[in-house]
Amino acid sequence: MAKTKTKAKKAPRKKVKLPSFKLSNQQKLVLGSFLIILGVVLFIAFLSFFFTGEADQSTLSQFASREIETENWLSKSGAWLSDLFIQRGFGVPSFIFAGLSFLSGVYVLMNLSREKLKTHWFWGILIIIWLSILLGFFGNNNAILGGTIGFEINSYLQDFIGKIGVSLLLLFGLITYLAIRFNLTFDSIASQFNSAKANLKDELSDMKEDLIVPLDNNLSEEAEAIKEAFNVSEKTKTPVETPIQAPLEKVMEPVQTKTEKPPVEAATTLEVKIAEEEDVDEDLEMKVVESQEEVSETDNLANKLVEDFGQFDPTLELGKYQFPPLDLLKQYDTGGITINQEELEENKNKIVATLNNYKIGISSIKATIGPTVTLYEIVPEAGVRISKIKNLEDDIALSLAALGIRIIAPIPGKGTIGIEVPNKNSTIVSMRSVIASKKFQTSEMHLPIALGKTISNETFVVDLAKMPHLLMAGATGQGKSVGLNAVLTSLLYKKHPAEVKFVLVDPKKVELTLFNKIERHYLAKLPDDGDAIITDNTKVIHTLNSLCIEMDNRYEMLKNALCRNIAEYNVKFKARKLNPNDGHQYLPYIVLVVDEFADLIMTAGKEVETPVARLAQLARAIGIHLIIATQRPSVNVITGIIKANFPARIAFRVSSKIDSRTILDAGGADQLIGRGDMLYTQGNDMIRIQCAFVDTPEVEKIVDFIGAQKAYPEAYLLPEFVGEESGTSLDIDISDRDKLFKDAAIVIVTAQQGSASLLQRKLKLGYNRAGRIIDQLEAAGIVGPFEGSKARQVLVTDLIALDQHLENEI
Numbered sequence: 078m079a080k081t082k083t084k085a086k087k088a089p090r091k092k093v094k095l096p097s098f099k100l101s102n103q104q105k106l107v108l109g110s111f112l113i114i115l116g117v118v119l120f121i122a123f124l125s126f127f128f129t130g131e132a133d134q135s136t137l138s139q140f141a142s143r144e145i146e147t148e149n150w151l152s153k154s155g156a157w158l159s160d161l162f163i164q165r166g167f168g169v170p171s172f173i174f175a176g177l178s179f180l181s182g183v184y185v186l187m188n189l190s191r192e193k194l195k196t197h198w199f200w201g202i203l204i205i206i207w208l209s210i211l212l213g214f215f216g217n218n219n220a221i222l223g224g225t226i227g228f229e230i231n232s233y234l235q236d237f238i239g240k241i242g243v244s245l246l247l248l249f250g251l252i253t254y255l256a257i258r259f260n261l262t263f264d265s266i267a268s269q270f271n272s273a274k275a276n277l278k279d280e281l282s283d284m285k286e287d288l289i290v291p292l293d294n295n296l297s298e299e300a301e302a303i304k305e306a307f308n309v310s311e312k313t314k315t316p317v318e319t320p321i322q323a324p325l326e327k328v329m330e331p332v333q334t335k336t337e338k339p340p341v342e343a344a345t346t347l348e349v350k351i352a353e354e355e356d357v358d359e360d361l362e363m364k365v366v367e368s369q370e371e372v373s374e375t376d377n378l379a380n381k382l383v384e385d386f387g388q389f390d391p392t393l394e395l396g397k398y399q400f401p402p403l404d405l406l407k408q409y410d411t412g413g414i415t416i417n418q419e420e421l422e423e424n425k426n427k428i429v430a431t432l433n434n435y436k437i438g439i440s441s442i443k444a445t446i447g448p449t450v451t452l453y454e455i456v457p458e459a460g461v462r463i464s465k466i467k468n469l470e471d472d473i474a475l476s477l478a479a480l481g482i483r484i485i486a487p488i489p490g491k492g493t494i495g496i497e498v499p500n501k502n503s504t505i506v507s508m509r510s511v512i513a514s515k516k517f518q519t520s521e522m523h524l525p526i527a528l529g530k531t532i533s534n535e536t537f538v539v540d541l542a543k544m545p546h547l548l549m550a551g552a553t554g555q556g557k558s559v560g561l562n563a564v565l566t567s568l569l570y571k572k573h574p575a576e577v578k579f580v581l582v583d584p585k586k587v588e589l590t591l592f593n594k595i596e597r598h599y600l601a602k603l604p605d606d607g608d609a610i611i612t613d614n615t616k617v618i619h620t621l622n623s624l625c626i627e628m629d630n631r632y633e634m635l636k637n638a639l640c641r642n643i644a645e646y647n648v649k650f651k652a653r654k655l656n657p658n659d660g661h662q663y664l665p666y667i668v669l670v671v672d673e674f675a676d677l678i679m680t681a682g683k684e685v686e687t688p689v690a691r692l693a694q695l696a697r698a699i700g701i702h703l704i705i706a707t708q709r710p711s712v713n714v715i716t717g718i719i720k721a722n723f724p725a726r727i728a729f730r731v732s733s734k735i736d737s738r739t740i741l742d743a744g745g746a747d748q749l750i751g752r753g754d755m756l757y758t759q760g761n762d763m764i765r766i767q768c769a770f771v772d773t774p775e776v777e778k779i780v781d782f783i784g785a786q787k788a789y790p791e792a793y794l795l796p797e798f799v800g801e802e803s804g805t806s807l808d809i810d811i812s813d814r815d816k817l818f819k820d821a822a823i824v825i826v827t828a829q830q831g832s833a834s835l836l837q838r839k840l841k842l843g844y845n846r847a848g849r850i851i852d853q854l855e856a857a858g859i860v861g862p863f864e865g866s867k868a869r870q871v872l873v874t875d876l877i878a879l880d881q882h883l884e885n886e887i
């Protein structure tokens with residue numbers, strides 16, 4: 078309740094703040110000096126009123142007449158103002174108005190906190206009212222003291238609560254003021270009292286000390302005199318000294334009690350100090366407040382920037398950007414799901430009959446119809462072993478004469494066993510229907526992806542940012558490319574070009590080329606690089622390493638901004654709390670899509686695996702997400718380290734159970750029916766989804782629509798990466814060359830084929846040594862640079878030319 082109350086109170090306050098005008102420096106100078114002068118004018122006029130007020134009384138009614146003269150030091154205006162404020166207003170306390178005006182001027186000129194000024198005015202006005210009542214109370218005979226207001230309020234109050242009531246009310250007002258304004262509490266008053274007591278004690282003991290020290294000095298002087306007079310030896314000293322020490326100890330006693338005060342008293346001394354600081358060093362306190370202002374100024378600066386310019390809008394540069402309309406997508410599933418009652422009945426009967434053949438009784442059966450598959454949920458009779466039903470997978474498939482039967486025993490979270498049976502006529506789930514779904518349209522996810530529809534015909538939307546990386550695998554022709562397009566299309570329909578960037582790697586060179594048209598809107602690439610879509614293996618390695626650099630840079634930025642992830646960082650940046658001059662900028666998400674990952678690993682091996690593994694392990698927090706698609710999900714392609722960092726996996730149909738296990742760590746993908754039928758897992762649960770279908774012409778229309786709009790001057794640039802093969806290999810020292818360098822050169826030139834595997838075979842070398850020799854051959858100008866999957870070009874035509882080439886080197 079209390080909370081809601083405070084909230085309700087705060088809301089209108091903010092509204093009052095909104096029209097807060099901002100002043101230029103010149104305006105501040107003008108307004109500030111005006112207020113200061115007004116303060117001085119009021120002060121002079123009020124002061125003069127006490128000398129000239131009576132005489133000017135009669136002239137007030139003829140303000141406009143120039144013939145009538147007034148005595149006020151500020152003439153007619155002075156007389157009028159002081160009459161208004163003092164006579165008819167608040168009396169003597171009106172001087173506070175002059176002070177407040179003066180103070181306001183100073184605040185405006187020195188650009189001090191407006192909040193503090195408001196507080197001064199608030200309390201100032203309250204004091205004026207209180208004082209005016211107080212003076213009205215005591216100055217019954219002199220109405221000027223409390224002004225008409227003070228006088229009238231007084232007489233009004235006295236009529237109701239009497240003189241005693243008014244005086245108590247005034248006292249209450251004073252206590253309330255002190256308590257709120259100076260945080261005065263009963264304890265602090267008590268401690269003040271204690272401190273005064275302690276001070277008094279200290280002073281008394283000091284006085285005692287002062288009295289004793291001369292005594293002590295005198296005594297020691299006397300002792301010296303005695304010593305000298307009688308020339309006493311060490312032994313004889315004691316009797317003389319004893320009477321002297323005794324009074325000394327006695328004298329020390331009060332001093333000791335002073336230092337060994339009980340803890341309570343120590344606390345009081347501490348409080349005394351604080352109280353003293355508060356009382357004496359008011360200026361010092363002001364300094365403390367100023368330093369707080371400095372802190373709040375940075376806050377205010379952000380607030381002010383937000384107030385002045387609104388939140389930072391990353392989409393502003395392409396403010397008129399239009400998201401692609403739904404019409405660009407084709408509607409394939411207008412007819413809805415087509416499964417007839419007969420088919421359902423038939424399948425049900427067959428399932429029941431098959432199970433009965435094996436003496437498995439069913440207590441109930443339920444069918445859920447999906448776009449491609451119908452799920453029959455059965456509850457077996459008590460005592461039936463689940464494994465028995467699971468083993469009948471092939472028999473049920475045989476009796477239903479259908480491929481792609483999957484048995485889920487039991488369905489997680491339900492006490493049933495599921496049998497998925499493909500529909501005779503599967504329905505295409507069009508991209509349009511999933512994009513148009515409420516679930517996708519209203520999703521608040523960072524990177525929403527509408528993958529398709531589940532078995533119960535619900536649109537399935539997931540957040541790529543949460544996955545945080547996606548592995549897609551499936552045999553050729555089962556819907557991988559369509560799946561990738563569905564992912565990209567989802568993001569294009571939901572995210573502004575400023576919010577997400579794609580890095581597309583397409584070794585097949587045909588699947589993703591379409592997206593070239595939106596290079597300057599949505600793609601990221603290396604600086605000084607031709608196409609943004611990467612088809613060349615060397616470029617892939619450079620890009621992956623560059624993404625690693627981008628990742629490191631982003632982590633640095635996050636660290637400096639004290640944020641844990643990209644979402645927090647961007648919120649802070651939008652609220653203008655991060656200064657672009659300190660290297661901060663709005664960070665778009667980066668989605669790296671790699672098609673045919675197996676091909677990359679085959680040709681570039683570790684060079685690709687290492688940065689991919691690094692990105693997969695670390696990039697989630699800074700908004701780089703990986704989508705990797707592959708046909709061959711063998712263990713040397715999807716290595717343990719990559720797999721461990723890709724909890725979200727999609728499996729299209731694969732040819733064997735082993736492949737299914739490699740992708741999903743479970744069987745099932747081998748029983749799918751293809752054409753976009755897929756299994757999705759993000760940990761434990763496995764969901765069967767019919768992937769949304771988006772055809773190439775549709776994607777083309779979308780990219781044409783986006784490509785035709787105003788774009789950024791260039792693609793999002795990734796940091797530059799200097800490849801090792803270009804940097805280190807070229808300056809390989811001749812003396813550092815491998816012993817087999819010449820032999821290798823002969824092999825390469827004879828075969829006219831610059832490949833490391835040739836050297837491995839002919840010279841029986843390991844991969845690493847062969848690779849190093851190839852690098853040395855490149856440095857020597859015998860073979861050309863790395864060209865991805867192709868063998869390097871041999872630059873020396875025959876063995877005679879090779880001899881000449883090597884001789885020239887020396």
Ligand SMILES: Nc1ncnc2c1ncn2[C@@H]1O[C@H](COP(=O)(O)OP(=O)(O)OP(=O)(O)O)[C@@H](O)[C@H]1O
Nearest residue numbers: 505552553554555556557558559752753768769770
């Ligand atoms: N979700 C889907 N709904 C309906 N049909 C689909 C779907 N996905 C794929 N298909 C059909 O399957 C065909 C092959 O799909 P796709 O090109 O995506 O396969 P792929 O796995 O990428 O093959 P490859 O690995 O050879 O590139 C498509 O042309 C289309 O006819």
